[in-house]
Amino acid sequence: MRRFLTIAAAAARKIVTRREVWPQEGIASASSLPPAPALAAAVKDLPLCRRFSTMPWSKPVTIDNINPKVLKCEYAVRGEIVLRAQLIQQELLTKPSSYPFNEVIYCNIGNPQSLGQVPITFFREVLALCDHPALLEKSETHALFSSDAIARAWRILDNIPERATGAYSHSQGIRACREEIAEAIAARDGYPANADDLFLTDGASPGVHMMLQLLLRSEQDGILCPIPQYPLYSASIALHGGTLVPYYLDEENGWGLKVEDLRRQLQSARAEGIKVRALVVINPGNPTGQVLSEENQKQIIQFCKDECLLLLADEVYQENVYVETKKFFSFKKVSRSMGYGEKDLSLVSFQSVSKGYYGECGKRGGYMEVTGLDNDVKDQLYKIASVNLCSNISGQILVSLVMNPPKNGEESYELFLQERDLILASLGRRAKTLAEALNKLEGVSCNEAEGAMYLFPRLHLPERALKAASAVDMLPDTFYARRLLDATGIAVVPGSGFGQVPGTWHFRCTILPAEEKLPDIISRISTFHQRFMDEFCD
Amino acid sequence: MRRFLTIAAAAARKIVTRREVWPQEGIASASSLPPAPALAAAVKDLPLCRRFSTMPWSKPVTIDNINPKVLKCEYAVRGEIVLRAQLIQQELLTKPSSYPFNEVIYCNIGNPQSLGQVPITFFREVLALCDHPALLEKSETHALFSSDAIARAWRILDNIPERATGAYSHSQGIRACREEIAEAIAARDGYPANADDLFLTDGASPGVHMMLQLLLRSEQDGILCPIPQYPLYSASIALHGGTLVPYYLDEENGWGLKVEDLRRQLQSARAEGIKVRALVVINPGNPTGQVLSEENQKQIIQFCKDECLLLLADEVYQENVYVETKKFFSFKKVSRSMGYGEKDLSLVSFQSVSKGYYGECGKRGGYMEVTGLDNDVKDQLYKIASVNLCSNISGQILVSLVMNPPKNGEESYELFLQERDLILASLGRRAKTLAEALNKLEGVSCNEAEGAMYLFPRLHLPERALKAASAVDMLPDTFYARRLLDATGIAVVPGSGFGQVPGTWHFRCTILPAEEKLPDIISRISTFHQRFMDEFCD
Structure with a gap:
């Protein structure tokens, strides 16, 4: 049936507009519409499909x-090389002989447990007890769980209303967990921390999204990011419609950060009309592995203060430092040591359960500590957090645990130390062994990983390899990574996914494969690389 | 030290622009800049703060x-009334006699376990075993866990690479969990479902965000939403910069949905130049509690097909139906029964572990099933999902469990049935008792809750109450809810947070308080209401 409805008839039937639905000021404008067109634009009543x-x-x-x-956003860490790796893995299941290797080794992402790292026993004991508190009432439980895990589970449960680990928490996270984390931050830094400044998040990524969503108004808003950077930042800036303003880490000097480069890039962006809102620093670095010196951190803090920038400090690798000469200092600690408090510097620090020695990626726990922002701005963060209700409770509990591991005198302490130190010592050895092996390859140079979980070797590729890549419409580093995957089953991420100085080529490789597999992995990479160079060198 | 840097000097120092960093097409444009200004806009070298x-x-x-x-976005479910409730709760701890009640009762949000609902034993057993798989190797475990929970945990772990529940999964979720869910959907509907169409999410909310982020390009893009609606939709549309196009549920007819109203509102929006992209349907309804008839669902599907709209089906209350006369049918099932397949209808269905009889809000598990979209569009969803890496693994496991609870013959089956049926029967009774009590109040009318977890009574407020609200710059429903909270400790959400026909006033109240507390709650509400009416009636 065809019906034509006039505007008058529509009015008679009381069509209600968006503006009437939301009488409150805020919401009304949220869904406000452009002015209604002239009557000439008569209402079309015929369904779209039936008009034609x-x-x-x-x-x-x-x-x-x-x-x-969404189209513009790229996320190389799970990009084309990884998609191909997943396909190969499937093919290997059905046709084991279709590739010259038996398994795909995922060195594309810092995902320790996927490569066999075992979780810390104490953390998992507490999580299991909090998941199924009925266990705490049974006597057999004492044979299965350490006494301090049981005590910790009780303490956590007693601080959750109704002991309900299946209830939504406060939008910022369970207050008792935030208080424990605040105490741990204070103990780490020697300066006070406040539970009200903490937002517990599903890993660090949602915290970064939240901050960028808060900051970015248009393409004219810029965020200073290191290059190379972890692509969460470029992806999130693209999704939220801002502009990435790059600053360069100095590969020749161990991926160092020079404040004068920061300033130059800031000025250049400002000259182009970009309003730079924040500076991202990743320390220890991802994908570059450098650990900043305290002196360098002070310069960065002074720069942010002078230039009126929010400092976004990605500190998720704070436990991953492998060299004697360097130590992790939080930006908060350094800023407080300079005498700068809430009224002098705006600083957000991100932490995650995914990294460190714990490597609990799948648990999606993390926090951000927001300091030096006005309460009305923090209220807006609370609102954004509220729209997703809360982060997952197991992740919330876990982040309170990694910030407060067993202490001397508790039953789990010895085992905890042993597990932690084994992992960290092994990561340090692996970082060293892999970097040495990569540096032995023709045309490859690789800085040491002082911290974090990655190496970012530079590839000096022969001219003919660049041409071969171009002929198949690939970037040279993608071409190399693709060849490496097909020949060895090792998945790495092309440097172009992280950004690099134009004309240079790299890849990111995690240091995470199990130590006993390293000799084979190194031998596979070396053999592949030699053949690649033989093929393309004149 | 003051330094002035000319453009020429900057060029000499090799300032690198955003465009050079990202040589790839996609990323280059992501961070592309407006054209550089003329040389006249000289680079300013002096730090901002030092200029003044x-x-x-x-x-x-x-x-x-x-x-x-962000400013425009509102989320009333955690808005001003709840913030005040939290303050009162804190005050009660230090000054128990400061209010005429002992505790705050949170009826603002569907959070069953915060009000004492106990989790389903089987689900928690499996989660605990997956959190701490070392338990599976110990003999004492058999005294503490049911045999089918142990078997299920093994099955899940055996299908996760390295049995690593602490590893990031595939961005869409663990394949084995998705396959189990797909089988369960197929069994529920009688039509096939595909693991590749499933995206496991931290509750339903991130799925809704993902879809709206995908769809909304500007304020000219509209989403048809029911009024009243769950404010996740209005908040998310505001955050992603689109326009909410309302359609009205018919309060006089049990919150029924008339397709001719849909069409009228669609046409009205189109006449205003809005490109309407999708229709949101919440079934069973939130906050309205109605369950759609199959016939009505068919009309809605035909409407979406005819009008070229994506159907976003919020089906998180699929297990919450309390009346004999109604049954839940998924929109996918109904569309397939009409002969419409992937090539005829674009449909996304959302499910969550937070609702149903399980009520596992804090676990943040859920999925969306995406059908009738092109693969290249689904690739974009994969990319958005990848930027946050994956949803939490416990939530992924739990959503596979709620879709596949214990079966007849398994050890947990009897206990499971008992726990489930007790909860559902009690919810049904509570819905009825509360609605009857509300309908007895002067000037209050309340539709039955056929499903979901809420009542949305209408308040016919006396003129003097409207004036009193206006005098303190509050909406009448907020004024009422605030008075109710202060007098009784019961937190409800003003109807204005959900949208309502202009000039009508409501509140949303969950049916979740424990049954033994209901008489007291009803008595408190009734006494308050009578006093309120006495105060404001002439």
């Missing part, structure tokens, strides 16, 4: 009509 | 320079 009855049904959502910011 | 040396340091982020979309 010979047309087939066309899908409402296609690649051509989605949000262009 | 008498000025105090000003914070880089203030309420006046954050993303206006």
Whole structure:
């Protein structure tokens, strides 16, 4: 039936507009509309599809009509090389002889437990008890769990209303967990920390998203990011519609950060009309592995203060330092040691359960500590957090545990130390062994990893390799990574996913494969590389 | 030291632009900049703060320079009434006699375990075993866990690489969990489901965000949403910069949905130049509690097909139906029964572990099933999911469990049935008791809750109450809810947070308080209401 509805008729039927639905000021403008068009634009009553009855049904959502910011966003850590690695892994299941290797080794992402790292016993004991508190009432439980895990589980449960680990928490996270974390931060830094400044998050990534969503108003808003950087930042800036303003880490000087480079890039961006809102620093560095000196941190803090920038400190690798000459200092500690408090510096620090010696990526726990922001701005963060209700409770509990591991005198302490130190010592050895092996390869140079979980070797590729890549429409580093994967089953991420000085080529490789597998992995990479160079060198 | 840097000098020092860093097409444009200004806009080298040396340091982020979309977003479920409730709860701890009640009762949000609902034993057993797989090797474990929980934990662990529940999974979720869920959907609907169509999410909310982020390009893109609606939709549309296009549920007819109203609102929005992309349907309804008839669902599906709209089906209350006369049918099942397949309808269904009889809000598990979208569009969803790496693994496991609870013949089956049926029967009774009590109040009318977890009574407020609200600059429903909280400790959400027909006033109240507490709660509400009416009626 065809019906034509006039505006008058529509009015008679009391069509209600968006503005009427939301009488409050805030919401009204949220859904406010452009002014209604003239009456000439009569209401069309015929369903879209029937207006052109010979047309087939066309899908409402296609690649051509989605949000262009989504199209622009790239995330190489799970990009084409990884997708291909997953395909190869599937093929190996059905046709084990289709590749010259038996298994795919994922060195693309810092995911320790996927490569066999075993979780810390104490953490998992407490999580299991909090998941199933009925265990705490049974006598057999004492044979299965350490006494301090049981005590810790009780302490946590007693601080959750109704002991309900299955209830939504406060949008910022369970207050008792935040208080424990605040105490741990204070003990780490020697300066006070406040539970109200903490937002518990599903890993560090949602915290970064939240901050960028808060900051970015348009493409004219910029964020200073290191290059190379972890692509969470470039992806998130693209999704939220801002502009990445790069600053360069100095590969020749161990991926050092020079404040004069920061200043130059800031000025250049400002000259182009970009309003730079924040500076991202990743310390220890990802993908570059450097650990900043305290002196360098002071310069960065002074720069942010002078230039009125929010400092976004990605400190998720704070437990991953492998060299005697360096130590992790939080930006908060350093800023407080300079005499700068809440009224002098705006600083957000991110931490995660995914990294460190714990490597609990799948648990999605983390926090951000927000200091030097006005309460009305923090209220807006609370609101964004509220829309997703809360982060997962196991992750919340776990982040309170990694910040407060067993203490001397508790039953789990010895085992905890042993497990932790084994992992950290092994990571240090692996970082060293892999870097040495990579530096032995023709045309490869690799800085030491002082911390974090990655190496970012530079590839000096022969001219013919660049041409071969170009001929198949690939970037040279992607071409190399693709060849490496197909020949060895080792998945790394091309440097172009992280950003690099134009004309240079790199890849990121985690240091995470089990130590006993390293000799084989190194031998596979070396053999592949030699053949690659033989093929493309004149 | 003052230095002035010319553009020429900058070039000599090799300032690198954003465009050079990201040589790839996609990323280059992501961070592309407006054209560089003329040389006249010389680079300013002096730090911002030093240019005006008498000025105090000003914070880089203030309420006046954050993303206006964040400011516009409102989320009443955790809004002012709840913030006040939390304050009162704190005050009661230190001064128990400061209010005429002993405890705050949170009826603002569907959070069953915060009000004492006990989790399903089997689900928690499996979660604990997966959190601490070392338990599976110990003999004492058999005294503490049911045999089918142990078997299920083994099955899950055997399907995770390295049995690593602490590893990041595939961005869409663990394949084995997705396969189990797909089988369960197929069994529920009688039509096939595909693991590749499933995205496991931290509750349903991140799935909704993901879809809206994908769809919304500007304020000209609209989403048809029911009014009243769950404010996740209005908040998320505001955050992603689109326009909410309301359609009205018919309160006089049990919150029914008339397709001709849908069409009228669609046409009205189109006449205003809005490109309507999708229709949100919440079934069973939140906050309204109605369960759609199959016939009505068919009309909605036909409407989406005819009008080229993506159907976003919020089906998180699929297990919460309390009346004999209604049954839950998924939109996928109904569409397939109409003969519509992947090529005829674009449909996304959301499910969560937070609702149903399980009520596991804090675990943050859920999925969305994406059908009838092109693979290249699904690739974009994969990319958005990848930027946050994956949802939490416990939540992933739990959603596979709630979709596949114990089966007849398994050790836990009897206990499971008993626990489930007790909860559902009690919820049904509570819905009925509360609605009857509300309907007895002067000037209150309340539809039955056929499903979900809420009642949405209408308040016919006396003129003087409206004036009193206006005098303190509050909406009448907020004024009422605030008075109710202060007098009784019961936190409900004003109807204005959900949207309502202009000039009508409501509140949303969960049906979740424990049954033994209901008589007292009803008595408190009734007494308060009578006094309120006495105060404001002439």
